[in-house]
Amino acid sequence: MYKILFIILIVSSFVSAQTKKPDVWEPLKFFVGKWEGAGKGQSGVSTVEREYKFTLNSKFLEASHKSTYAPQEKNPKGEVHDDLGFFSYDKARKQFIFRQFHVESFVIHYVLSSVSADGKTLVFDTESIENIPAGYKARETYKILNENEFTETFEIAGPGKEYEVYSENRFKRKK
Secondary structure, three states: HHHHHHHHHHHHHHHHHHOOOOOOOOHHHOOEEEEEEEEOOOEEEEEEEEEEEEEEOOOOOEEEEEEEOEOOOOOOOOOOEEEEEEEEEEOOEEEEEEEEOOOOOEEEEEEEEEOOOOOOEEEEEEEEEEEOOOOEEEEEEEEEEOOOEEEEEEHHHHOOOEEEEEEEEEEEOOO
């Protein structure tokens, strides 16, 4: 009797594990947590902080970011740049969408356009940008270096022009 119950439990567990739906968030789970690092780009050298966390019953992944530029030759007054982003999964398109709200009033709508075969490089390209002249486009590329580091490259292109790197950030997971 116990043997049969044991076999039923094992088979039931196996079947349950085999019929589990895949987690659509798997490609982005790596980023969840607090990060810090350094950046460089057209505004100069910066320190960067970022936090990724699931919100609204884990239906969205929130990304809050802060870049601090000390006064320097490229940026004599220095500055603080903040942005807040939300990743969502569009079930109809079967794609991740990323909406990023910038302190300068830009709102960038990205779509995940490619993921490398090893899952370590994710590229988001713009669908639209609010509060900027027509024809601009942007790209965010995330490269996972190891379990505790990633880089982010932000590129922008004016109307009819090729992409140029605007900024590059390197993040390390905070312990």
